[in-house]
Amino acid sequence: MKYVRTDLDDNSEMSGSLATNSSATGGSSMAAMQSDDSVLPVGSPGNGVSQPRRITHLHRLGVVIKRCSYLEKLALLAVLVLLLIVLILACMLYNVRLTASSGRLGYANQLYNVTASANSTCTHPVCVQLTARLLSYMNESADPCEDFYEFSCGLFRQRVTIPAGRQQANVFSLQSGANEILLRSLLESASPSVSADADINAELRSNLAALYRSCLNESAREEAGLQPLLDLVAPVGPWAACNATARAYKDGWTIADGLLRSAVFSAAHSENPPFFYLGVTVDIFNTKRRAVHLSQSSTLLLRDDYVRNRTANLAALAESLEELAKLFGLTMTAQDVRNIIELERKIAEISLPEWKRRGSLLMGNSTIKQLQEDFPCINWTSVLLTLLSNSSYAITNDTPVNLHDRSFFEQLCPLLNQLSSDAEQTRLVNNYLLVRSIWPLLPFTTPAAYRIPEKLTYRIRGVHGTEAPWKICVQSVDGIFGFPLGKLFVDSYFLRDSHSAIERLIDSLMAAFNASLADARWMDEATRRQAVGKLDAIRRLVGYPHYFNNATELRRELGGYRLRPDRYFDNVVQIQRESTNRALSRLSEPVRLTFGMTPQSVNAYYSPSFNAIAFPAGILQQPFYRPQFPAYVSYGAIGAVIGHEITHGFDDSGRHHDRDGNKREWWSNGTVAAFDRATDCIARQYEAFTVDGNVQVSGQLVLGESIADNGGLKMAYRAYKQQQKPDEPLLPYLGDRYSREQVLFLAYAQTWCELITPEALRQLITVNTHPPGQMRVWGPVANMPEFGRAFGCRPGSKMNPIDKCSVW
Known part of the structure; x- marks a missing residue:
């Protein structure tokens, strides 16, 4: 389960994960940089000056700067920004101390009465930057005992704006944006040409540069136009709406045949296929082997748009589909488009809402034979044999199936049978499969095509403006070819010493959770012993995949591509197909633990099937971690992240998996009832929270993440107190006003500062298992007596209620 909720921009149910923010742009910024590098001498024929002029020191400085490389300019800019931050902070410190000396320090010191100590102050630039950021987001006029989010993040909305083309801004997206600048420098400094005998690192740089x-x-x-996309989807047809294949469609196309071809096509080119998702993954009932995974898929819009009949969003979708039909020359009428939307409504109505599908709670164990008997409307064996034709993975009647959403498939067969009984309905399904085949690939074609899903997203999520071309393409490369890009990121920017430091932090958080298990009086001893065994068995992934350090394995995993700088669509298709073929070819190999996120991801996760926690390099940096951070800041930031992921192993979904990741019931009935x-x-507490006027969440939908947030902060605080040292350096200015414990809570709370459009917020709460940022602060601090003591909150205040919720 991911630590931060996935932005709908980054996991769009409209465009599919591979189509995320990957629209193309015109003109390479590299060309502009190269033109700036040519400096003509004064008086030369090309500069328009006929008489020599005096060369000043300022002019010489300008010439030197122009001759600098991109990275040198970036470094210079970073130095200037840091200098500016130091100057601003100095002014802030002077102004605040002047205010304090006149007896007007304000609410904070009047309440806490924290006196300056003889402890040393951290004067490292990292600490100065940290203090400046903490202060810049805080609203110290707010009462932390009534609204700790407002106290911690109240000025965030004044300091930060939602970037053009995005639906939200938060600490995670800001750091991701900073990473994108670094990734851009890597992509623009690499050459797309490479010799045939180049080493794997040179090959990766070349392919990344070509793709970018x-x-x-x-x-x-x-120039390439739409024909490559039409050629790609042609074998999935024939299509009734395409003049070239309309006659072939009439010769006998069937829904069964169309679903088979669509499933095989979607396996390579879309992670959001029509009707259902079919793939092969780790068997959650026996994690030493693989199994077929079958679950409901998603519609073009969110399920609630159809079920709640959100007419504005449905009208926007109809407009987009009509535009698509016109652009591709499809013989689809306005009525055809309305019929497609009505079909999506029927699919949405038989689909389960996200709060019911969360985790593996509804996952059942079956076989191919049983699947065919239960749902005979689709020839599952034929679909799988076609899908796995290039794999050595054998499909038999006894092949295990992890079946998610059984009730969906019980209703899908009657729907498909109804659609198959009528010629006009069959044509509707044909049109629908064509649209769903084209849609995820639109961002990789012409500007007119990729703007169709982009415009729809903007309309229904309240997004304004357009991102810069380089940002769109960095995000595209990151999404399509993320691990090769991650290799360059790790080599250039990851502090390798961070690995051992994070391992020590994990050790301390594991010890804290072990103590929490001992304190859980509602657990019987037999269950507790097994829980301790599962905790001890948790595996760790830190930074990046192990094969990054082995050239042979690196080439096996990421080598062999031949990308061109003038063939974007072809590049994307090559990567999709080759990645799919490699994944299929390894299905017969032993199951092994691998990173499920790219190294540059600003996120973390827990894998129930592997009983593993993972922390990519992207989150092991500011504002979550730096070696120079005082321990209380590290525990409040990255420590709470680590604790959150550990707790996921024992939340309402993770508890169903044993130490080996197998889904089974290993808790006693009494312990389950108490849990x-x-x-x-927790669920009732979060349902009572309200944000943005009247927005509330489903307590069941966000339950797993809320349990993990509460447990993560408790473990972080506990681990910090177990190793706290009396001589820890204080942060400048903050140290004589707030205790170390208070700053720990502040560091935690500021990881959830965010801005989000009202439209996006109302969509997120229906599908996302992560609650809004305010709730991720309110809930955990309100449930911790230590917070109330640290801030001197009166019992019964909002952040120190009499009745608290506690799981771990």
Whole structure:
């Protein structure tokens, strides 16, 4: 389970994960940089000056700067920004101390009465930057005992704006944006050409540069046009709406045949296929082997848009589909489009809401034979044999199936049978499969095509403006070719010493959770012993995949691509197909633990099937971690992240998996009943929270993440107190006003500062298992007596209620 909720921009149910923010742009910024590098001498024929002029020191400085490389300019800019921050902070410190000396320090010191100590102050630039950020987001006029989020993040909305083309801004997205600048420098400094005998690192740099430049090469994309996409989807048909294949469609196309071809096509080119998702993954009932995974898929819009009949969003979708039909020359009428939307409504109505599907709670164990008997409307064996034709993974009647959403498939067969009984309905399904085949690939074609899903997203999520071309293409490369890009990121920017430091932090958080297990009086001893065994068995992934350090394995995993700087669509298709073929070819190999996120991801996760926690390099940096951070800041920031992921192994979903990741019931009935009472308290507490006027969440939808947030902060605080040292350096200015414990809570709270459009917020709460940022602060601090003591909150205040919820 991911630590931060996935932005709908980054996991769009409209465009599919591979189509995320990957629209192309015109003109390479590299060309502009190269033109700036040519400096003509004064008086030369090309500079328009006929008489020599005096060369000043300022002019010489300008010439030197112009001759600097991109990275040198970036470094210079960073130095200037840091200097500016130091100057601003100095002014802030002077102004505040002047205010304090006149007896007007304000609410904070009047309440806490924290006196300056003889402890040393951290004067490292990292600490100065940290203090400046903490202060810049805080609203010290707010009462932390009534609203700790407002106290910690009240000025965030004044300091930060939602970037153009995005629906939200938060600490995670800000750091991701900073990473994108670093990734851009890597992509623009690499050459797309490489010799045939180049080593794997040179090959990766070359392919990354070619993919990035092909994305920026809008003229080449315009020249290629839409034909490559039409050629790609043609074998999935024939299509009734395409003049070239309409006759072949009439010769006998069937829904069964269309679903088979669509499933195989979607396996390579879309992670959001029509009707259902079919793949092969780790068997959650026996994690030493693989199994077929079958679950409901998603519609173009969110399920609630159809079920709640959100007419504005449905009208926007109809407009987009009509535009798509016109652009591709499809013989679809306005009525055809309305019929497609009505079909999506029927699919949405038989689909389960996200709060019911969360985790593996509804996952059942079956076989191919049983699947065929239960749901005979689709020839599952034929679909799988076609899908796995290039794999050595054998499909038999006894092949295990992890079936998610059984009730969906019980209703899908009657729907498909109804659609198959009528010629006009069959044509509707044909049109629908064509649209769903084209949709996820639109961002990789012409500007007119990729703006169709982009415009729809903007309309229904309240997004304004357009991101810069380089940002769109960096995000595209990151999404399509993320691990090769991650290799460059790790080599250039990851502090390798961080690995051992994070391992020590994990050790301390594991010890804290072990103590929490000992304190859980509602657990019987037999269950507790097994829980301790599971905790001890948790595996760790830190930084990046192990094969990054082995050239042979690196080439096996990421080598062999031949990308071109003028063929964006072809590049994307090559990567999709080759990645799918490699994944299929390894299905017969032993199951092994691998990183499920790219190294540059600003996120973390827990894998129930592997009983593993993972922390990519992208989150092991500011504002979550730096070696120079005082311990109380590290524990409040990255420590709470680590504790959160550990707790996921024992939340309402993770508890169903044993130490080996197998899904089975290993808790006693009495312990389960006590756990359910404790978690019900959390669910009711979060349902009572309200943000943005009247927005509330489903307590069951956010339950797992809320349990993990509460447990993560408790473990972080406990681990810090177990190793706290009396001579820890204080942060400048903050140290004589707030205790170390208070700053720990502040560091935690500021990881959840955010801005989000009202439209996006109302969509997120229906599908996302992560609650809004305010709730991720309110809930955990309100449930910790230590917070109330640290801030001197009166019992019964909002952040120190009499009745608290506690699980771990």
